[in-house]
Amino acid sequence: MSYKENGYLLLENFFTETNLYAIEKILYKFHEKWMVDNASSFEKGVLNSHSLTSGNYLDMEEKTALFQFISQQSIQEIIDTIYTDTPVFLNTQLFFDPKDNSQKNYWHRDIQYTGLTVEEQKQAIKHQDVVHFRIPMKAELGIELIPKTHREWDLPHEFDVRNSLNNSKPSDDLERGKTIQLNRGDLLVFSANMIHRGIYGKDRFSFDVIFCNNIPEIKRFIDQSNYPSEGILKKLKNKELFRS
Numbered sequence: 001m002s003y004k005e006n007g008y009l010l011l012e013n014f015f016t017e018t019n020l021y022a023i024e025k026i027l028y029k030f031h032e033k034w035m036v037d038n039a040s041s042f043e044k045g046v047l048n049s050h051s052l053t054s055g056n057y058l059d060m061e062e063k064t065a066l067f068q069f070i071s072q073q074s075i076q077e078i079i080d081t082i083y084t085d086t087p088v089f090l091n092t093q094l095f096f097d098p099k100d101n102s103q104k105n106y107w108h109r110d111i112q113y114t115g116l117t118v119e120e121q122k123q124a125i126k127h128q129d130v131v132h133f134r135i136p137m138k139a140e141l142g143i144e145l146i147p148k149t150h151r152e153w154d155l156p157h158e159f160d161v162r163n164s165l166n167n168s169k170p171s172d173d174l175e176r177g178k179t180i181q182l183n184r185g186d187l188l189v190f191s192a193n194m195i196h197r198g199i200y201g202k203d204r205f206s207f208d209v210i211f212c213n214n215i216p217e218i219k220r221f222i223d224q225s226n227y228p229s230e231g232i233l234k235k236l237k238n239k240e241l242f243r244s
């Protein structure tokens with residue numbers, strides 16, 4: 001199964017316990033602080049945080065550990081197989097369950113939130129890729145996605161569902177959906193171009209690392225404060241991903 005054809009790649013048991021242990025405490029530390037400062041957003045249904053490597057929730061040593069994890073050789077090798085150009089780091093996110101366990105999930109393509117027209121989106125997905133590396137800290141129900149839609153446009157009903165048109169709701173089931181359940185240690189690589197939705201439950205806690213093409217259309221979304229400082233950069237063996 002190839003990423004290029006399907007838009008995703010599941011690599012089971014990709015990470016060792018040692019590998020995960022090096023970042024797990026740091027992720028929970030960030031999450032606890034985020035929850036204190038963002039209690040009202042969580043009440044309102046927010047189910048992810050972002051930008052773990054900027055701000056002051058984590059100290060320099062903790063940020064360095066995250067960057068060492070992100071730039072490790074085994075991840076770089078996967079990046080090299082899925083991109084034909086030389087991509088760069090975009091950001092990080094944590095995904096958790098919404099406070100209200102009856103909250104519905106929603107099909108979307110990330111690109112639908114970027115302000116591009118539908119015609120521009122159709123063109124853009126042919127050559128641009130924002131790619132998530134999903135790293136679950138515990139077993140989770142995962143992501144449901146529609147294979148090949150990283151390059152192919154929606155069927156009419158799929159478009160209606162993710163845009164709430166013609167009496168459709170973004171949480172409606174879609175026939176072509178494929179659910180990828182994940183275990184601790186697994187790595188799910190998927191293009192955010194794809195029609196996809198998160199499957200909530202099991203008190204999930206996933207770390208997503210996001211990469212993108214090194215092209216101006218996408219680089220406008222890079223916030224340099226998420227990049228390693230000069231001091232941290234010196235400590236990294238692989239600086240490739242941060243040359244933006």
Ligand SMILES: O=C(O)CCC(=O)C(=O)O
Nearest residue numbers: 095110132192197198199
């Ligand atoms: O896991 C989720 O809740 C949704 C994930 C998602 O939409 C994304 O990573 O772009």
